[in-house]
Amino acid sequence: MTSIKAFHQLSIDNPDVFWAEEAKLIDWHKPFTKTLDFSRPPFAKWFVGGETNLCYNAVDRHAAKRPNDRAMVFISTETDTEIVYSFAELKQEVMRMAAAMQSLGVGQGDRVLIYMPMIPEATFAMLACARIGAIHSVVFGGFASGSLATRIDDATPKLIVSADAGMRGGKAVPYKHLLDDAITLAKHKPAKVLMVDRGLDKEFQKIAGRDVDYATLRTQFMDTEVPVTWLESSEPSYILYTSGTTGKPKGVQRDTGGYAVALAASMKHIYCGGVGETMFSTSDIGWVVGHSYIVYGPLIAGMCTIMYEGTPLRPDPGIWWQIVEKYKVNVMFSAPTAARVLKKHDTAYMHKYDLSSLKHLFLAGEPLDQPTHEWIMGELKLPVIDNYWQTETGWPILAAMPGIEKTEIRFGTPSFPVYGYDLRIFREDGTVCDADEKGIVGIVPPLPPGCLSTVWGDDERFVSTYFSLFREPQVYSSFDWGIKDKDGYHYILGRTDDVINVAGHRLGTREIEEAIQGHPAIAEVAVVGVADQLKGQMPMAFAVVKDAASIATPEKRLALEKAVLKQVDDSLGAIARPSRVHFLTVLPKTRSGKLLRRSIQALAEGRDPGDLTTIEDPAALEQLQQALGFKAPS
Numbered sequence: 001m002t003s004i005k006a007f008h009q010l011s012i013d014n015p016d017v018f019w020a021e022e023a024k025l026i027d028w029h030k031p032f033t034k035t036l037d038f039s040r041p042p043f044a045k046w047f048v049g050g051e052t053n054l055c056y057n058a059v060d061r062h063a064a065k066r067p068n069d070r071a072m073v074f075i076s077t078e079t080d081t082e083i084v085y086s087f088a089e090l091k092q093e094v095m096r097m098a099a100a101m102q103s104l105g106v107g108q109g110d111r112v113l114i115y116m117p118m119i120p121e122a123t124f125a126m127l128a129c130a131r132i133g134a135i136h137s138v139v140f141g142g143f144a145s146g147s148l149a150t151r152i153d154d155a156t157p158k159l160i161v162s163a164d165a166g167m168r169g170g171k172a173v174p175y176k177h178l179l180d181d182a183i184t185l186a187k188h189k190p191a192k193v194l195m196v197d198r199g200l201d202k203e204f205q206k207i208a209g210r211d212v213d214y215a216t217l218r219t220q221f222m223d224t225e226v227p228v229t230w231l232e233s234s235e236p237s238y239i240l241y242t243s244g245t246t247g248k249p250k251g252v253q254r255d256t257g258g259y260a261v262a263l264a265a266s267m268k269h270i271y272c273g274g275v276g277e278t279m280f281s282t283s284d285i286g287w288v289v290g291h292s293y294i295v296y297g298p299l300i301a302g303m304c305t306i307m308y309e310g311t312p313l314r315p316d317p318g319i320w321w322q323i324v325e326k327y328k329v330n331v332m333f334s335a336p337t338a339a340r341v342l343k344k345h346d347t348a349y350m351h352k353y354d355l356s357s358l359k360h361l362f363l364a365g366e367p368l369d370q371p372t373h374e375w376i377m378g379e380l381k382l383p384v385i386d387n388y389w390q391t392e393t394g395w396p397i398l399a400a401m402p403g404i405e406k407t408e409i410r411f412g413t414p415s416f417p418v419y420g421y422d423l424r425i426f427r428e429d430g431t432v433c434d435a436d437e438k439g440i441v442g443i444v445p446p447l448p449p450g451c452l453s454t455v456w457g458d459d460e461r462f463v464s465t466y467f468s469l470f471r472e473p474q475v476y477s478s479f480d481w482g483i484k485d486k487d488g489y490h491y492i493l494g495r496t497d498d499v500i501n502v503a504g505h506r507l508g509t510r511e512i513e514e515a516i517q518g519h520p521a522i523a524e525v526a527v528v529g530v531a532d533q534l535k536g537q538m539p540m541a542f543a544v545v546k547d548a549a550s551i552a553t554p555e556k557r558l559a560l561e562k563a564v565l566k567q568v569d570d571s572l573g574a575i576a577r578p579s580r581v582h583f584l585t586v587l588p589k590t591r592s593g594k595l596l597r598r599s600i601q602a603l604a605e606g607r608d609p610g611d612l613t614t615i616e617d618p619a620a621l622e623q624l625q626q627a628l629g630f631k632a633p634s
């Protein structure tokens with residue numbers, strides 16, 4: 001067995017040899033002629049000239065050898081449904097969906113926006129796009145019309161696939177009216193909307209000529225064979241939007257061959273999942289974890305994937321462990337927030353079930369605090385592996401890699417740089433930090449296979465956003481602070497930008513500010529992330545009203561706060577809702593007009609606000625402190 005150090009070193013010293021070997025983990029229709037083309041840095045093209053297909057690797061190749069083996073188990077504790085799909089059945093369902101899409105005019109390179117709850121048809125739709133070379137863009141179902149409209153305009157989809165409603169905590173969450181509103185708001189109007197009617201929203205209205213019922217269309221294609229469209233490795237497979245420092249989300253564009261190889265390699269070396277085993281990722285298909293480790297990763301590895309609609313607490317906090325026992329789950333993937341939620345409940349729920357099939361639990365998406373890490377590892381008595389990555393990379397940057405070498409797991413650290421990533425901690429002048437010195441987590445390009453190939457439709461933005469940390473050297477910025485200790489373990493210390501992380505979900509404070517600014521009573525607003533015990537961070541808003549009369553009485557304040565929160569719900573979705581909206585008459589700014597975000601955040605967290613000598617109006621600070629309850633209003 002090689003060491004992770006040697007493995008990593010080989011991947012950096014000789015990426016061609018390293019990745020050509022890993023590329024054998026997937027099936028190629030046509031072999032590649034060159035492993036890496038890095039002639040136009042920072043753009044990297046992997047497996048040049050090779051032709052493959054994500055759906056073929058995830059479904060067909062297993063269906064051919066093991067048609068009756070389990071490919072996907074759909075479990076909804078919301079609708080009390082459990083459906084098991086074999087690889088043959090999954091292939092058939094994907095072909096039905098693909099044929100339906102083709103009948104609506106979708107072809108190679110066309111975008112298909114998927115706005116769906118966690119139902120099997122969402123997975124079929126993603127795989128169907130991959131099969132026919134269409135580019136999917138899944139938008140998380142918790143996002144509302146404003147967010148959706150921005151993404152529709154950027155991706156300009158030919159088709160949108162959606163459903164009447166999702167279910168959460170026993171309640172139907174209607175989707176269709178949000179989608180209709182989003183299409184009204186958007187400049188781009190998709191020609192067709194393919195609707196899965198779950199019968200959950202009795203009031204949903206079909207728009208004649210545009211909306212098509214999937215159940216009806218599907219019956220026309222029950223036995224249709226839809227051949228795989230072979231794609232050159234660099235052809236885009238999907239776009240996934242993520243928040244940044246501007247109000248406009250970035251479309252992370254993923255390739256085909258590089259992504260397939262990266263996922264296959266990660267399943268082997270990091271997640272240790274193999275043919276015939278079962279993986280349960282508790283994320284949502286709207287997030288990158290859902291793309292990589294609910295849909296593509298486990299299926300490419302020939303595993304059965306569990307697709308779960310529901311919360312970790314219903315019908316009781318033992319539900320996830322019950323699923324592990326019933327389906328003999330070998331690999332589980334979740335987020336630290338979920339672990340913190342479970343920690344608040346009786347551990348008897350965990351110990352009631354036979355968890356002996358489980359080899360590892362992986363947690364990612366946000367910092368895993370030491371007490372939670374220690375607690376869950378102690379309870380489960382198995383390695384709980386913190387892994388650090390981003391929507392942009394598509395798979396882990398830092399992790400323990402038990403498939404290569406079993407290294408000591410230390411609490412509060414996602415361990416070591418993963419093979420393929422030439423990761424260093426940089427000082428702000430571009431030099432490399434010493435051990436134990438805080439700096440910016442950067443990656444020296446080329447980025448390994450699977451990472452974003454560009455920002456959809458905007459190569460310039462790809463370079464200017466991610467590769468402009470220093471003039472020299474050209475480095476990918478993760479926008480995270482980090483430290484590498486003397487033993488090589490890495491610690492992530494939070495974002496360098498205005499992005500916040502709520503329960504593992506990335507939110508841009510600017511997007512929330514823009515939504516609030518849309519309210520007619522608000523003149524100006526600042527949103528900051530404030531530490532939260534359960535969710536890691538929560539947004540908190542500080543707003544200046546246009547007319548003081550609108551907050552003249554406590555009742556008026558409360559009513560306006562409610563109205564502002566609703567504004568966020570309607571535009572972005574409840575996921576972005578601030579914990580509070582505090583009203584001020586002026587925001588703390590520097591004399592040059594720059595918002596003192598870090599100071600606002602520090603005060604909201606009860607910390608020292610730092611150097612405030614540049615503040616323009618000291619009264620702003622007093623008001624802020626008053627609003628936060630530091631001083632009684634005079």
Ligand code: AMP
Nearest residue numbers: 364365366367387388389390391492506
């Ligand atoms: P997203 O693109 O939504 O997955 O968010 C990526 C960001 O989440 C990273 O840039 C980090 O700030 C944070 N993050 C993800 N995983 C971890 C982790 N294991 N430890 C600390 N922060 C993490």
